[in-house]
Amino acid sequence: MVRRWFLLGESPLHAARQLALLLAVGALLTVVKLLSVPAAQQGIYLALAALQAAAAAAAWCPIWRRLPPQAPLVLTLPAFTVLATSIWAAGGVAAAAAPFFVLVFVWIGLHFPARTVLAVTPVALAAYLGPMLLAGRDPAVITSAILFIPTLTAVAVMIARQVDHHRRDRDALRRAERWRAALTSTLAHDVRSPLTSVRFVLETLHDEAEALPPDQRRTLIETALRQAARIHRLAAGLLDADRIDAEGRLRLETTSVPLRSAIDDALAYLTTPITVHLAGDVKVRADPARLEQILINLLTNAVRHGEPPITVTVRPAPGAMVAIDVRDHGPGVPPGRRQALFSRFSGTDAAPGSVGLGLWIARELARAHGGDVTYHPADPGTRFTVTLPAVDPAPPPVDEGARS
Incomplete structure (x- = not known):
């Protein structure tokens, strides 16, 4: 069983390992295809399988965790090279390679912003159309192929936008959770101390009010009032922070x-x-x-x-x-x-x-x-x-x- 933390996440390591899985599956399918191709083409498919296996091994290495977020994009180069070569070996037929183009674009949309999808599109278009042009496919096929990559680009851009939207929502939820935790922390620590002082004063006045000199009673009352004002300032500050966070501004009576x-x-x-x-x-x-x-x-x-x-x-x-x-x-x-x-x-x-x-x-x-x-x-x-x-x-x- 593949452990969840090996594959699911947003770090460069997770992105690289997800593509590594796609490359490994591609290598396995290429090996299977060796059984059905002419002997003259087996060397090509064997080389493609070896390239995919090597790229998958490189993508699985832990080194990606220390690299910038955009680093896994270099793995699309061997992926597109393999796909382009397989289309050329098949005489310009992209039926077997098209699903992998879809998966690569979905992978890009999941892990990178929309501008990255647009930047990769020309490379993908060359990898998809180049072999067809070299094989001399008829114009109708070329025209349909030209529409295929822009369609994948649109799908990947929508995925990237949706992922970004969910990421912002998640960050907002995390900020809200942090805010609730901060409120709890404040109430647990900052409020407890002044409340203890106020309670002490009230208990002292309740039990010994008549025995206390006037000056001492006045001091105790001033202490209680000062601590009550401290609680009031704390509550006002938290409410202000909440209003600023919700409304972006405060109403003032200047x-x-x-x-x-x-x-x-x-x-x-x-x-x-x-x-x-x-x-x-x-x-x-x-x-x-x-x-x-x-x-x-x-x-x-x-x-x-x-x-x-x-x-x-x-x-x-x-x-x-x-x-x-x-x-x-x-x-x-x-x-x-x-x-x-x-x-x-x-x-x-x-x-x-x-x-x-x-x-x-x-x-x-x-x-x-x-x-x-x-x-x-x-x-x-x-x-x-x-x-x-x-x-x-x-x-x-x-x-x-x-x-x-």
Whole structure:
């Protein structure tokens, strides 16, 4: 029994081994045909059988797994050579070779894009018509043969298109499955910790509320509110990612937002001291809730992966924009990970148990505002810059001290 993984798949190895099976069957049928051909032609068919067997052996070698996806196409050269020679040996009669032309075109359509089918067509046409012309077949036969290869081309192109369609559907299903797995992972890890804190606070207040000093009760309540806000941000981020994935954009309720208050509100969720450089009452055109989410995502990323001091600097940017730089002094982002920095699920901005959506969501939200989020290496550390439309011209930044 032929093992399934030897033949079924989409790698160059699977493609080569499928054609190897066709070549081996062709070699076997050629050997059988030796019994019914004149002795003068047996040498030709014996050579054809040997060529097919050698090509089948080469196609079966494991080396194809290390070659580019288009590499198995070279195997069509011995296949078409054998088919052309068999038509010539049969006096220009293609009855025996035609089914193998069909199988080769089907194989090409299954494993290669439609443009490859079109590129191979002239070679196949020469292999099919050349022997007939050399044998002097009458024009009616030649005309029907001329129509045969374009028909095979159309069939192979339809197969290639259909395979590509199914491949895209499968990739979409895989992305959806990965998205569901990410949601499960997030709920299992990111939500459990803040829920545990909220539950602890509620149980403490339930059992010891009267015995606790007012300051301690206030601290516990603030802790619970902060953790509840963390859960809310997580849920909002996941919903945003789902909307972006489904609709490609977000609906925003933009207004004039003072950056000072927006930054202070975002810093209230953090306990790490962060220095803010901002002069005057700079305002941006933004959705307040989305702006807060952008800032929290970038600041949280800096706290998780960077090192103090962490700074936020507001400065004017070209095109009537405001730039907000979030700078840390940590180890920075390795060069190999920078290209996928803003990719969903890249893990670049993900702490253990997280799904790595923060930077991706921040960029998508900024772009929905007409701005962007970009990465710049610093020495040391990293600098993420979010640009947003300015309401008033932004003055040069000045240091106004630490915020937390």
